[in-house]
Amino acid sequence: MQVPKTPPSNIEQALKQKADVWMEINREYRLITPLFGGGEEPRQADSVTTVRPSEVKGHLRFWWRAIRGWQANGDLAKLLEIEESIWGGISYASAASKVQLRLEPRASGKEVKPFRVEKNKKGNWVAVPTGAAPPYVVFSLRPENEELKKKGENVEISPLRLGVSFTLHLKFPQEIAEEVLAALWAWETFGGIGGRTRRGFGAFQRSKANPISEATIRDNLKRYSRREGWPENVPHLTPDSVIYLHPKRWQETVQCYERFRQWRTREDRRNPGRSRWPEPDAIRKLTGKWDPRHAPKQENLINKFPRGQFGLPIIFHFKGKQDPPDSILKGKSLERHASPLAFRPLGKDGPTLVYVLEGNRKLPEAYALDTAPDEPIEVELDPSEANRIEPLARVGGLTDPVLAFVEWLKGGCKR
Numbered sequence: 001m002q003v004p005k006t007p008p009s010n011i012e013q014a015l016k017q018k019a020d021v022w023m024e025i026n027r028e029y030r031l032i033t034p035l036f037g038g039g040e041e042p043r044q045a046d047s048v049t050t051v052r053p054s055e056v057k058g059h060l061r062f063w064w065r066a067i068r069g070w071q072a073n074g075d076l077a078k079l080l081e082i083e084e085s086i087w088g089g090i091s092y093a094s095a096a097s098k099v100q101l102r103l104e105p106r107a108s109g110k111e112v113k114p115f116r117v118e119k120n121k122k123g124n125w126v127a128v129p130t131g132a133a134p135p136y137v138v139f140s141l142r143p144e145n146e147e148l149k150k151k152g153e154n155v156e157i158s159p160l161r162l163g164v165s166f167t168l169h170l171k172f173p174q175e176i177a178e179e180v181l182a183a184l185w186a187w188e189t190f191g192g193i194g195g196r197t198r199r200g201f202g203a204f205q206r207s208k209a210n211p212i213s214e215a216t217i218r219d220n221l222k223r224y225s226r227r228e229g230w231p232e233n234v235p236h237l238t239p240d241s242v243i244y245l246h247p248k249r250w251q252e253t254v255q256c257y258e259r260f261r262q263w264r265t266r267e268d269r270r271n272p273g274r275s276r277w278p279e280p281d282a283i284r285k286l287t288g289k290w291d292p293r294h295a296p297k298q299e300n301l302i303n304k305f306p307r308g309q310f311g312l313p314i315i316f317h318f319k320g321k322q323d324p325p326d327s328i329l330k331g332k333s334l335e336r337h338a339s340p341l342a343f344r345p346l347g348k349d350g351p352t353l354v355y356v357l358e359g360n361r362k363l364p365e366a367y368a369l370d371t372a373p374d375e376p377i378e379v380e381l382d383p384s385e386a387n388r389i390e391p392l393a394r395v396g397g398l399t400d401p402v403l404a405f406v407e408w409l410k411g412g413c414k415r
Contacts, residue, residue: 021174025184028167028207032348033250034112034133034160035202037195050108051166051193053101059191060099061087064183066190066236066357067221070229079231086179099180100171109163114138117153125152132160134254137199160201164193182224189217190237190344190355198342200250205347212346214245217353233364235340235357242356244406250345253352256413257343260405261307263391267415276390278302283316283327286372291320300388305329306401308367308379311339327371331363341402354409356402 035050065083072079083089088097114135115127125148129135135142143155172180189212192202221239230236237243246253265273274280274294281296282303290296307314313330331337340361344353367377380399381389387397391404395411398404 022171023174023177025170025180026167028106028165029204030106030165030207031109031163031193031202031204033192033200033203033345034114034162035109035164035194036133036138036160037158050105050161050164051103053103055193056103056168057087057097057099057101059187059193060101060180060183063186063191064179065234067182067186067224068179069231069234069236070226070238072231073229074231076231076234079234086176098173098176102169104167104169106165106167107163109161109165111159112162113157113159114141115143115157117143117148117155117157125149125155127155127157132162133201134251134258136258137196137201137254178224185220185224186237189220190342190353192344197344198339200254200343200345200352203250203345212353214243217243217245230359233360235338235360237355237357241358242403242406244354244410245346246352246354246409247350248352249348249350250343250352252350253343253354253409256409257405259413259415260391260408261310277307278385278389279305279307279314279316279329280318283318283324283369283371286369286375287324287327289322289324291322294320294323302381302385302388304378304381304385305367305369306379306381306386306389306392308363308377309361309400309402310341312337312363312367324371327369329367329369329377332366332368334363334365337363341405354406356406361402 061083064087065079069079071082080089084095086098088099089095112132113130114132116130117125117127120126127142127148138160141158141160143151143157147155170180170184188204188206188209191197192200193204194202197203218239221237221241225236225238227238227240230238246256248256259267262272263276265276278301280294281301282305284290284294284296285301285303305314308329313328313335316324316327316329318324318326338360340357342355342357344355346353367379369375369377381392383397383399386392386399391408392398392401394415395404395407398407
């Protein structure tokens with residue numbers, strides 16, 4: 001494939017030119033982490049059409065928006081118009097896609113269960129991780145205890161899929177080469193296939209591709225993206241975005257994430273002690289319920305929910321009999337809000353790309369707690385509060401927990 005020496009600088013002018021020169025790209029990919037979902041059924045992969053053309057085009061559209069959306073000069077309607085002129089749509093004169101996309105399956109892979117069901121020493125049915133994926137980022141596939149009690153070993157567990165590979169065939173007019181190449185590069189570098197790609201699932205490698213370095217990523221962001229011009233609330237990456245190439249494997253990066261998110265008095269799974277984040281005591285205070293052993297410590301109480309900045313919903317589980325019931329943090333009318341923090345394995349044995357998407361960091365509405373629906377919920381901290389929260393104090397009292405995690409990761413993930 002030969003990239004034009006002088007890419008068009010003005011996309012609107014370029015798209016008006018006659019598209020009589022076409023380019024083709026053919027690339028082979030293989031997944032290096034399990035595929036999570038991706039089929040027509042939620043949380044299920046399709047064994048017949050494991051990777052679907054519509055899904056790939058959806059990913060390419062997202063990453064085009066995240067890298068090239070600055071061309072709209074802050075106008076969301078203009079962004080949609082430009083996007084549909086390239087990728088197709090129905091908002092502006094039913095524009096047909098200028099990008100022809102075809103997939104050639106190479107291997108559909110095999111199903112693996114992230115958990116197996118067995119009896120523990122007390123004779124209770126429990127779900128035990130199989131090692132197919134880090135348990136912390138596949139928790140939604142773990143069966144609930146009540147379901148385990150009722151169904152035992154017959155409980156259904158949605159599988160993951162390993163060993164998937166495919167060939168992507170793209171054909172498009174030369175006039176939009178810079179746009180397609182930008183989207184393809186961003187998807188190959190930051191994205192994946194299926195669900196939970198921001199937690200590393202569905203990551204793939206391109207055959208015969210050169211190793212990816214942080215310097216190469218920065219250079220390409222400078223080539224394709226800009227600092228200014230982004231419409232409000234559009235997720236994006238710029239040359240200045242937070243990016244860190246963690247030298248460890250995906251599984252180890254996830255373990256660091258779990259340690260940070262679940263920071264407790266002790267690193268002992270059987271007896272971890274109290275959370276060092278403020279949310280549990282804030283919920284106890286808001287609901288007026290607590291086990292006498294877990295009374296909120298009034299002298300250090302912070303009635304805020306900073307971990308809400310990692311994405312929603314968040315379920316808080318309490319074990320004490322007099323403690324609050326399970327509580328869910330979400331938006332007032334929007335239950336889900338994607339995390340701006342993402343992990344993307346670049347190889348089977350590392351490194352792992354960690355990055356923070358800009359543009360949608362804040363929920364566009366108020367936060368809410370279902371067990372105290374009338375109480376105002378705040379997630380942003382001031383410096384004095386951050387310095388009283390142990391995991392944030394370890395990185396100089398950063399008020400942003402997402403950025404604090406990245407800094408803690410750079411420091412070696414040490415308690």
